[in-house]
Amino acid sequence: MELNKLENLLNTIITQSESELTSNLIDTLNESKEVLLKSYDSLANEYDKIINNGKKESDKLTKQIIGSAELESRNKQLAILEEYIEKVFSTVTSKLENMARENEYSKFLSSLIDESIKTLGTSDIEVSINDKDETIIKSVLTKFTTVKLASKRIACLGGIKAKSKNGAMILDNTIDARLANMKPLIRKEIATKFGVNN
C-alpha cells in the first residue's frame, strides 16, 4: 500500500517535472527564436552599416585617386604650355634684338620720346639707350632739342629710359619694360593660339 502511494507520488513528481521541463524548453526555444530573429535584424543592420561604410570609403578613395590624377595631368599640361609660351617669347626677344634699326624704328623711338615727355610732364629729359641704337638716336634727337642723351648705355632690347632733369622721375620706356608689362596679356593670346582658354 505504502509502496503504491510512493509510486504515485513519484509519478506525479515525474509528470510535473516533465511538464515543467517541456514548458521551459518551449519557452527557451521561443526565446531563442526571438533572439535569433532580433539578431537577424541587428545583423542586417550591421551588414548594411559595413556595406555603407565600405561604399563611403571606396567613394572617398575613388574621388581621391581621380582628383589627384586629374590634377597631375592638368599640371603637366600647364608646364608644357608654359614651356612653349617661353619658347615663343625667347624667339620674339631674339628677333627684336636683331631687328634692323631703320626708318620704322626711328619713328618708334620718336614716339617713345614724345610719350615720355608727356608722361613726365617736362621736355627737359635725359634718355638712356643701348649700344645698338647709338647712331639712330642721334638723328631722332635732332627733332627734340631739349632732350639729352645720357653718356651711360643700358642693357635692353631697344627703346629708351627717360629721366627728368633733377633725376627724381624715371620712365622705363624700353621694349623690355613694355614687353614685361604686356606679358600676361600676350601669354593669354599665345595660349589661345595653342587652343587653351578658347
Add this chain to the structure above:
Amino acid sequence: MAKSGIQYSKIAEIKGPLVVVDDVENAAFDELVEIQTTSGEKRLGKVLEVGNGKAVVQVFEGTTGLSISQTNAKFVGKVMEMPVSEQVLGRIFDGLGRPKDGLPDPIADKFLDINGSPMNPEQREYPRDFIQTGVSVIDGMLTLVRGQKLPIFSGSGMSHNVLAAQIARQASVVGTNDEFAVVFAAIGVQYSESEYFRRSLEESGALKRSVLFLNLADDPAIERIITPRVALTVAEYLAYEVGMHVLVILTDMTNYAEALREISAAREEVPGRKGYPGYLYTDLSTIYERAGRLRGKNGSVTQMPILSMPSDDITHPIPDLTGYITEGQIVLGRDLFRQGVYPPVNILMSLSRIMKDGIGEGRTRADHQEISNQNYDAYSRAQEVRALVGIVGKAGLTNIDLKYLDFGDTLEKEFLTQDVDENRSIDETLLLQWKAASLLPKNELTKVKDKFISMYYKSTK
C-alpha cells in the same frame, strides 16, 4: 588713374610698413606701386594717401632692408589686379596671389580689381538653399546657406583649423548638378597648419575643386590685408562668371585685423577700441559683404570667416564687429574642447540666422527646422539640469530631469561628436537628432508636429 610707369626716386621716409615718396604728381588712391631696390629686388605696395606732392605707400612685403637713398617707387597706374580663369582651381597661391606650387602663373581669362565691385543691392538675391558640410552640428542645427556669411568664433589653440579643413574637404551642394568650389585663404597661419591644409585637400582629392591662398605667420603682416581680397576676387569670378557655388573659408581674420592695426599705428591714426582703427567695422564689411548671390547669375559666394577671440572674449572688437555684419555665428567652446569633444561647438551660443531659408521640404527634409528647434530647447534644459546636479546631486533629480541629462550626454556624444574625416549626410544627421530626441518622452517634444513624431520618433524602451 595717374600716368602709368613713372618711377620716383625721392623717398622722404620709411616708417614701419609705409614708404613716403616725395615730389609725386598724379598718383591715385589705392594705385599699385612697385618698390625697387638698386639690387633689382621688387616689392609691391599700394597708395594709402596722396597730397602735397607726397604719396604714402603701404608695402605688402614689408620694408625690411629698404633704404631711403637706394629705393625707387614705380607707380604702375592701375589698382592691384588678380589674374583669374578656371585654371586657378587646384592651384596654391601665396597671400598676394602669386603661385606657390611651382607652376607658372595661370593663363588669365580676366584681370580683376582685388577690391571687387560693389554689389548693386537691388540685384542681390536673398541667400537660399543648403550647403552640406558633412559636419552634423553645422548641417543639423546651424545650417549654412548659399550666399550666407557665417563666421566661426574660436579661441587660441582650439580645433578651428581642423574644422575648417574638414569643411573645405567635405562641403558640397546636394540635389543639384551645379558645380561647387572652395576658396581657402589662410591668413597668418603657421607653416605646419598651412601644410596640414594643403595635404588635407590634396589627399582627399578635394584640391581639384579648391583654390588655396596661404599667407604664413612669418610672411609680412601687411600681406594679410591683401589675402582675403585676392581670395574673394577669385571666388567672385568663379561664382558670377563661371556659375559655381563657392564657399570661401578665411582663417584667421584676427590676424587680418592685427595687420590693419599695425598699419593704422604706423599712420599715427587715432586708435579705437584695443588699438584697432576706428574704421575696423567698415573695413571688415568690405570683406564680409562680398558674400551673396546676384539676380540672373547662377553661382553664389558663401563665406565662412574664422576668427580666434583673444582670451576667448566674445566682446573683443573683432568678434563683436564681425557679429554685426555676418548672419549668425558658430562659437567653439573651451569646455567642450577640454573634454575632447570634436567639433567643440557651443550649440547654445551659436546661431545661423538664415538657416530657415536653406532647409525644409525640397531642400533638406520637412522636419529639419522642428527637430532642430526641439533639440536646441532640450539641450538648453539639459544644461540647466547639469547645473542643478552640481548643487543637489543626481539623487535629487526627478525622472524627467534624468532623461534630459541623458539627452544632453547623447546629443554631445553621438550627434555633436564626430571624426575628423567623417562625412555625414543630412539624413544621417537628422537620424542622430531624432535618436537623441527619442530619449525624451513624446509629450516633451512640444516643438515638433505629431506627424513627424509618428514618422521618426523611436522609443528607446
